[in-house]
Amino acid sequence: MLEASRAEASPLTGQVLQRSCPLLSRPPTWGEAAPTADSAQGEPFLEPVSAEHAELQRQGAKAAARGEAQASNPMLETINKPGATGETEQVWVDRRDAWDRGHDAQQRPMAAVPRPPDGSEANERDHDEALFGVTRILTFAGTKALTSASGFFFERDGRLFLVTSRHVLFDAPTGHAPDRIEIKLHTDARNLTELTTLSILLHRDGLTAWSEARDSAGEVDVAVLEIDRTELPVDYIVRPFGPEHLPIGFDLFEVGDRLAIPGFPLGFFDTVHQLPVVRQASIASWYGVRFQGLGYFLTDARMHRGSSGSPVLARVESAFSGRARWCLLGVHSSRMDMSTRDAALDDSLGLNCAWYADVLLTLTSSASDDHS
Incomplete structure (x- = not known):
């Protein structure tokens, strides 16, 4: 079973002890069928009566994610109607309705993404989470700079969280143990050179300030750190991701689908405007x-150090205003390579681990419980 936990440092041994609570959502284990409902929304597809109808539902959901209207249902084309196929009217109606169910179910949780009011007609790019929801994370031990990584913001029930890879905040095998991090926040949407630096301590009263997760296979390389909004400047600009960015279930996307991974690889980024760069995957x-x-899936992309903690995104080509333009699929962790590869003779596989993003529902829930 997957669990979310808060790590507690033992003052005598330095070992990490875990306080755990049940995980609310997880990807399927080997041999399990992928669920068809988003655990955050509780709005399942109607049960398909056949594999054909299940595929039609999936295709309808994908069409909605691309921003296609319900009128694009392929069953409405003359070639697929009873007069052309010779099948009964009921068979055609069932197929049409299966596609419509998938289309309707995908539209519900992706609707009405709130945008911060600013009293002006801001450029739509100012609301892009891939630009203003992603931040560079610098780690420190006292005044000594250690590493550079990536992270992103996630908002739930009015609480704001910073998400990154757990090994960015603590990594026992390498002895990486920073005591604080720094991030930069924009303070003027029209002048992106206006920034403020936020320093965040990683330990409070002997406890780590972040929440992490583990499952039956071991630790999940994702951590969330709640940000105290009272410490933020009044005019800070952050466009966080949220539960509405998580896709329905796990059957909306498939092998080969295109992804975007914004972050700060090798510490490279727009240093003037403090904006990330994006790798295609x-x-x-x-x-x-x-x-x-x-608890992860693989991505195919050329990734580098410094990208750990980046969001793994699928673009939603939507023609409807007010809808999220991204689906948050995962959290980039690290490159994966075969232990049998000869480093001198064999090229890197270019494969990477992305932990399923639905773990954020549990980590942000447990963070709320810890502070209640």
């Missing part, structure tokens, strides 16, 4: 199946 393993039994 694709889904490289069955989305919805835990790769090798672990």
Whole structure:
């Protein structure tokens, strides 16, 4: 079973002890069918009566994610109607309705993404989470700079969280143990050179300030750190992701689908405007199946150090205003390579681990419980 936890440092041994609570949502284990409902929304597809109808539902959901109208249902084309196929009217109606159900179900949770009021007609790019929801994370031990990584903001029930890879905040094998991090926030949408630096301590009263997760296979390389809004400047600009950005279930995306991973690889970014760069990627393993039994799927992209903690996104080509333009599929962790590869003779595979993003529902829930 997957669990979310808050790590507690033992003052005597330095070992990490875990306080745990049940995980609310997880990707399927090996051999399980991918669920068809978003755990955050509780709005399932109607149960398909056949594999054909299940596929039609999935195609309808994908069409909605691309911003296509319900009138694009292929069953409405003359070639697919009873007069052309020779099948009964009922068979055609069932197929048409299966596609419509998938289309309707995908539209519900992606609707009405709130935008911060600013009293002006801001450029739509100012609301892009891939630009203003992603931040560079610098780690420190006292005044000594350690590493540079990536992270992103996630908002739930009015609480704001910073998400990154757990190994960015603590990594026992390498002895990486920073005591604080720094991030920069924009303070003027029209002048992106106006920034403020926020310093965040990683330990409070002997406890780590972040929440992390583990499952039956071990630790999940994702951590969330709640940000105290009272410490933020009044005019800060952040466009966080949220539960509405999570896709329905795990059957909306498939191998080969295109992805975007914004971040700060090798510390490279727009240093003037403090904006990330984006690597193109694709889904490289069955989305919805835990790769090798672990809580992640694979992406195919050229990634580098400094990208750990980046959001793994699928673009939603939507023609409807007010709808999220991104689906948040995962959290980039690290490059994956075969232990049998000869570093001198064999090229890197270019494959990466992305932990399923639905773990954020549990981590942000447990964070709320810890502070209640």
